[in-house]
Amino acid sequence: MNHPDWLRLRPTCPSTNTWALEHLAGLSHGDVVFTSHQTAGRGQWGRHWMAPEGVLTASFILRDLPRPHLSYLSVLVGLAVVQMLEAHAPSLAQRLQIKWPNDVWLDGRKLAGILSETPSHRDNQTTVIVGIGLNRQADFSQTALHDRVISLHEVLSVVPDVMSLLAPLRSALLQLVAELKQLPSAAPLTTNWVRAVNQRDLLRDRTITVKIGVEEMMGIGLGLDWQGGYQLRLPDGTVRSLRAGQIIRWH
């Protein structure tokens, strides 16, 4: 079977992100590391990330991204995932949501997670490895996660094959990087991005608790702002713009 030259197929590997980090010198902008058998996936906040058979696990290599854009990259990648799925299956529009800073949800359950990692902090332009785990045709029914996660096959009669997901996603991410490079580093995000993310914001108007380092903060989610921060209205009425954080509760 012929594969495009950007596809780095691994029959099995512990983690596509780790493999990409270890083989970065031989990888180019736009390369995609893919395996159908990831044995030790990594998630946000150092967590183990389980991928039963049928979860699409891939890492996208993006070169020369201006460093100031890193803090909101995962949210924009989440938007790219949502828009790619909406293009495949218009029935999913309005049902897909972005949970800041790195998740895609469908019908109130997690569909995909994103782990963006940078190999070094040496200069102002950096390489980013964007790892995406997307529940394509995975059965979680025998796992502890079954009521919190969802897989595409549960809502689509025809599930897109792996290449029909990877190829448009890769194009969307290359386009995203090209657009981010055009933005001056301190410039606000484009209206389209902010609006599109906020229309699909899972945390909007919810009471959320965010962990930032050792500090925990509670407030109401207000959505992404023009600088790419996530706005939180604190109990005293002030609004704080978050650049990073782990959502530990919401209701």
Ligand SMILES: O=C(O)CCCC[C@@H]1SC[C@@H]2NC(=O)N[C@@H]21
């Ligand atoms: O939800 C999260 O915490 C992020 C999960 C990211 C999982 C993907 S699967 C492909 C890539 N390789 C990894 O080890 N992690 C990411």
